[in-house]
Amino acid sequence: MLKESEKYMYGVFEIDSEHSELIARAEKLMASYQNGEAEAEILKLFEYLSAYVLVHFRNEEKLLGDYGYPELDAHKELHREFKQDVMNLQDDIKENGLTLNSRLKLTHLTTEWIDHHIGTEDKKIANFILNIRKG
Numbered sequence: 001m002l003k004e005s006e007k008y009m010y011g012v013f014e015i016d017s018e019h020s021e022l023i024a025r026a027e028k029l030m031a032s033y034q035n036g037e038a039e040a041e042i043l044k045l046f047e048y049l050s051a052y053v054l055v056h057f058r059n060e061e062k063l064l065g066d067y068g069y070p071e072l073d074a075h076k077e078l079h080r081e082f083k084q085d086v087m088n089l090q091d092d093i094k095e096n097g098l099t100l101n102s103r104l105k106l107t108h109l110t111t112e113w114i115d116h117h118i119g120t121e122d123k124k125i126a127n128f129i130l131n132i133r134k135g
């Protein structure tokens with residue numbers, strides 16, 4: 001699923017390039033804990049991914065604002081909820097270590113986000129932008 005990153009490329013360069021970076025970082029993270037790397041290494045990669053998530057959300061929201069995307073507030077809300085989930089999970093891992101539960105959450109959060117948010121919500125915004133550019 002993560003491997004097929006081309007299916008998340010929609011033809012809007014600004015978004016596609018950041019999504020492919022996000023997917024690459026997510027893949028590194030998944031590989032690290034599937035390979036049983038040390039907890040510190042996994043946490044480092046999780047932070048490396050989260051930091052880029054923040055940059056990407058800012059840029060994507062700015063782009064949507066520039067294009068007058070009508071559902072910008074709803075999209076921002078999805079980003080806000082995701083950031084909150086990530087922060088909660090980071091706190092949980094810092095406090096309790098990498099438990100089975102937090103590993104499952106980490107996998108779920110990462111794959112759900114890519115499949116659902118990038119695969120559905122960001123696809124809508126890419127289509128919106130493509131239509132304006134074509135017009």
Ligand SMILES: [Fe+2]
Nearest residue numbers: 060117121122
């Ligand atoms: Fe988004």
Ligand SMILES: [Fe+2]
Nearest residue numbers: 019060118122
């Ligand atoms: Fe996005």
